[in-house]
Amino acid sequence: MVRVRIAPSPTGFAHVGTAYTALFNYAFAKKNGGKFVLRLEDTDIKRNVEGAEKAIYEGLTWLGLTWDEGPDIGGKYAPYKQSERLETYKQYIERLLDSGMAYRDEGAVRFKNTNSEISWNDKVRGRISFPGEEIGDFVIFKSDGFPTYNFAVVIDDILMKITHVIRGEEHISNTPRQIAIYQALGEKMPFFAHLPTLRNKDKKKLSKRRDPVDLRIFRSHGYLPQALVNFLCLLGWSHPKEKEIFDLGEFVELFNLERVRKAGPIFDTEKLNWINGEYLRKIPKSKVKNQIFEFYKGKYPKELISRIIPLVQNRMRNLTEFESLAGFMFERKKPLRVTDSFEWHIKAAFDALSGIKKWERQAIDEGLINKVKSEGFKTGDFFMDLRASLSGSRVTPPINDCIYILGKDEVLERLSLSLK
RNA sequence: GGCCCUAUCGUCUAAUGGCUUAGGACGCUGGGUUCUCAUCCCAGUAAUCCGGGUUCGAAUCCCGGUAGGGUCACCA
Numbered sequence: 001m002v003r004v005r006i007a008p009s010p011t012g013f014a015h016v017g018t019a020y021t022a023l024f025n026y027a028f029a030k031k032n033g034g035k036f037v038l039r040l041e042d043t044d045i046k047r048n049v050e051g052a053e054k055a056i057y058e059g060l061t062w063l064g065l066t067w068d069e070g071p072d073i074g075g076k077y078a079p080y081k082q083s084e085r086l087e088t089y090k091q092y093i094e095r096l097l098d099s100g101m102a103y104r105d106e107g108a109v110r111f112k113n114t115n116s117e118i119s120w121n122d123k124v125r126g127r128i129s130f131p132g133e134e135i136g137d138f139v140i141f142k143s144d145g146f147p148t149y150n151f152a153v154v155i156d157d158i159l160m161k162i163t164h165v166i167r168g169e170e171h172i173s174n175t176p177r178q179i180a181i182y183q184a185l186g187e188k189m190p191f192f193a194h195l196p197t198l199r200n201k202d203k204k205k206l207s208k209r210r211d212p213v214d215l216r217i218f219r220s221h222g223y224l225p226q227a228l229v230n231f232l233c234l235l236g237w238s239h240p241k242e243k244e245i246f247d248l249g250e251f252v253e254l255f256n257l258e259r260v261r262k263a264g265p266i267f268d269t270e271k272l273n274w275i276n277g278e279y280l281r282k283i284p285k286s287k288v289k290n291q292i293f294e295f296y297k298g299k300y301p302k303e304l305i306s307r308i309i310p311l312v313q314n315r316m317r318n319l320t321e322f323e324s325l326a327g328f329m330f331e332r333k334k335p336l337r338v339t340d341s342f343e344w345h346i347k348a349a350f351d352a353l354s355g356i357k358k359w360e361r362q363a364i365d366e367g368l369i370n371k372v373k374s375e376g377f378k379t380g381d382f383f384m385d386l387r388a389s390l391s392g393s394r395v396t397p398p399i400n401d402c403i404y405i406l407g408k409d410e411v412l413e414r415l416s417l418s419l420k
Numbered sequence: 421g422g423c424c425c426u427a428u429c430g431u432c433u434a435a436u437g438g439c440u441u442a443g444g445a446c447g448c449u450g451g452g453u454u455c456u457c458a459u460c461c462c463a464g465u466a467a468u469c470c471g472g473g474u475u476c477g478a479a480u481c482c483c484g485g486u487a488g489g490g491u492c493a494c495c496a
Contacts, residue, residue, distance in 0.1 A: 007496085008496090009496050011495085011496075041496060042496095043495090043496080044495055046495090047495065047496080105494090106494085107494085108494050109494095110494095125425070125426090128424075128425080129424090130423070130424070131423075133423095134422080134423055134424085134492085136492090138493090138494095139493080139494045140494095141494085142494040143494060144494075146494090148493090148494070148495085148496090149495070149496045150496090152496095153496090168490095169425070169489085169490065170489095170490055170491070171490095171491095171496095172424060172425065172490070172491080173423075173424060173425090173490070173491040174491085174496090176424095194425085196425095196426085197489080197490075199488095201431095203488060203489065204488095204489075205489080205490075231432090234432060234433075234445090235432070235433095236432090236433095237433095238432085238433055238434065238444095240434095242433080242434060242443085242444050242445080243445095244432090244444085244445055244446085258436095261433080262425075262426060262427090263425095263426055263427060263488095263489095264425095264426075264488090264489065265431085265432065265433090266431065266432080268430095268431050268432075268446085268447095270431070270432095270446060270447060271431070271432060271445075271446045271447080272446095273446090274445085274446055274447085275446090277458095277459095281459075312458090313459090314458060314459040314460090315457065315458045315459075316458090317458095325457085325458090369455095372455095379455060380455055380456080381455090382455075383455035383456075384455070384456060386455085387455075387456065388456095393456090394456060394457080395456060395457045395458085396456070396457075397456095397457085397458090398454095398455075398456085398457095400455085
């Protein structure tokens with residue numbers, strides 16, 4: 001039975017790199033009918049941050065990457081927090097100490113390196129080997145009573161029956177140390193697969209300080225979780241039929257480690273913007289309505305949102321653009337005067353629109369266009385002034401549709417206000 | 421610096437020794453549709469890091485350079 005895990009440490013927020021690793025682990029587990037485990041590596045008490053644990057749960061859940069076992073839901077191999085597994089680590093330390101494979105050093109315990117070459121067959125990179133001397137006598141148990149990362153990881157992976165360790169490339173150099181522990185304990189090591197690490201425009205590993213890596217940022221910027229997941233799938237992996245837009249289910253169906261590239265991709269949100277627009281355009285209107293309603297925390301009424309959606313749906317690249325595109329539908333903006341004939345245009349429009357008895361789309365279209373013809377206006381100029389008068393912007397959805405939804409009273413009111 | 425990993429258009433990538441004048445997508449540019457902006461459609465732009473080998477044949481295999489990255493903690 002395939003068992004994989006992700007092991008974030010609660011030192012901040014939910015990181016997009018964690019999400020990326022989680023995504024590939026999730027897909028591998030589901031594809032192979034296995035289990036996906038979430039384990040918290042909180043052995044550095046000084047660095048643990050309040051709320052980070054919750055942020056990790058929320059971030060992964062938002063993306064739809066759910067786990068089968070974890071600190072919050074428990075499981076057969078609980079506990080799933082390293083700080084709650086201290087006794088277990090101590091037992092293994094004793095074993096190593098007794099057999100002479102580790103020794104005490106200034107209150108800590110060091111692993112005794114055997115100096116023999118260590119290699120493994122990486123599932124994405126092929127054979128990797130390290131000269132034995134590189135490994136050194138490293139600390140496995142700190143004087144503060146906590147195990148080090150390299151030690152705790154191995155013990156937990158053994159006990160939690162992890163079959164495949166799928167993680168970021170930055171862990172390659174830890175791997176020989178971990179393998180040495182497996183060997184000392186006489187345990188079979190799992191398969192390793194080292195994913196490429198996401199880079200920024202400078203080709204450096206994504207950093208907290210300079211790059212947008214907090215999942216909450218993506219949410220607040222109006223990205224859809226499905227779009228972000230789809231984008232992440234495309235980094236280091238490609239659809240066998242070169243499809244660009246597909247959902248998590250399809251990814252799981254098609255996923256395998258062989259298709260994973262070795263080179264570290266640059267996390268360039270340009271393509272994410274496009275993907276997000278594609279999703280916004282293609283998902284059902286009722287779903288978009290709910291997304292917008294929730295995104296703006298109920299600020300706009302659902303009924304009005306759904307009337308406006310057809311006008312903005314293929315103009316939005318993210319949820320924040322709903323407001324920049326259609327904000328004027330909810331509140332008056334300062335009118336904008338575009339052409340020199342502004343007054344004539346607006347007066348004529350007022351005239352045409354106030355004469356309409358039954359407020360319908362077709363009547364509005366006809367009333368306006370007839371006016372343009374009878375007055376000999378330039379069509380483009382006329383509609384631009386009309387748009388700018390009502391919205392305060394040169395860019396809006398089709399203005400006749402807006403006029404219809406706004407209603408006769410409001411439109412006439414705005415037109416006359418813009419003449420003052 | 422030691423060790424390790426990597427290397428196809430600006431970016432994400434396809435190609436698993438021959439169907440390749442290296443394909444797709446994003447972006448960008450131009451055009452069509454249009455009351456603006458988008459959508460949609462059409463076209464264009466642009467890459468196998470360099471040098472040696474192996475082979476009838478190399479983006480693909482090998483070696484060497486170069487470049488980039490990762491890692492060298494009682495952090496994870």
